[in-house]
Amino acid sequence: MLIEKVLNNNVVITRNENGQEVVIMGRGLGFRMTAGKPVDQRKIEKIFTIDNNNEVDNRYRELVEAIPHEILLVTEQIIASAGRLLEGQLHPGIRVSLADHIHCAIERCIQGKCVKNAMLWEIKKFYGSEFSVGADAIVKIKQASGIQLNEDEAGFIALHLVNAQLNDDMHNTMDVTRLIHDIVSLIKYDLRIEMDENTVSYQRLMTHLRFFAHRLIHSDTVKSDDDSLFVSVRQEYPESFACVGKIYLYVEKQLSHYMTKEEMMFLTIHVERVRREHQIG
Structure with missing residues (x-):
């Protein structure tokens, strides 16, 4: 491979066998090198193929010129x-x-x-x-x-x-984190329980809340035309369902979002698992 451009002492640009632009990194790779000279294969530490029509790749190309x-x-x-x-x-x-x-x-x-x-x-x-x-x-x-x-x-x-x-972007992720914090606090306060962070039920609840909160922030919903499972969950897990009812009101007040029956059902199942595990423990 022949060097097309030297970005700095450690990064050069060349092309692979398919003619695609490639960024190559390695300590001293570009030191005292110029366009047209061969790449020192012994110094290569990392190779990245750049798609000039890809925004992320173009931003990365700019970054390699500015960052050690x-x-x-x-x-x-x-x-x-x-x-x-x-x-x-x-x-x-x-x-x-x-x-x-x-x-x-x-x-x-x-x-x-x-x-x-x-x-x-x-x-x-x-x-x-x-x-x-x-x-x-x-x-x-x-x-x-x-x-x-x-x-x-x-x-x-x-x-x-x-x-x-x-x-997602950092602002939305921080909003998601705050929302998870508030929902978890509400669950713990309403059911008067402490959650064991090492349990499978807690980890599943956190995973569910992460994507649930992400959907809420983006005003995305999960819907279903089948109410039979919702009715069954409501009847079988009354305490957890009542807790989720309070979460429904909180979400409505804070985000002007009305949780669907599907969302309430799935959250109730996760809350119930945590509640039962607390009772057993």
Whole structure:
């Protein structure tokens, strides 16, 4: 492969055998190199194919010119780890948003301007798996850059991962997190229970609430023409259904959204599982 453009000492642009534009990273890969010279295969650490008609790819191409290559590489390591440990697919845009965030976080830390994460408690509670990846990311970032970011940044990284899972922006994800917090608080207060975060029923409730809250924020609903199961659930789980009735009123007041019978039914089932597990425990 021949170099088409040197972006910096560690990143060059070339083309693959199919004629597609390719970004190649590696320490010293672009040092004293010019267009037309062959790529030093021994120095290659990461290769990315760029689609110029893809907005995310174009943003990433701009990013590689502005961000140190070790930050781009550690971002890839974090994304790979998240892909192995988290459920579902991560939106490709995470490569851009997370690298940009980590770069800015490091710059702020160097300047002594660390940002407090006001939602750290909620993130730990409701996005435990994502926070674990975020905490591990802080270790990886220290190894790559020598900069020690704090626990607040682990929480911000976790939110970026949640964004990528939901394919949403940070503002909406924070709204989703607040909504989950309020619903969980209502469940605990109404049923007078404490939830064991290590149980399967709790994890299933959190997963359900995450996507339920996401739909609410986007005014999306789940509907069904079959009322028979709804009636059965209402009769079989009266305490949990009554609790969900209070959630219905809260959602109506806060978001002007009227929960469908389908939404109430599924939430009742999840609440009932948590309630029963508390009784057994």
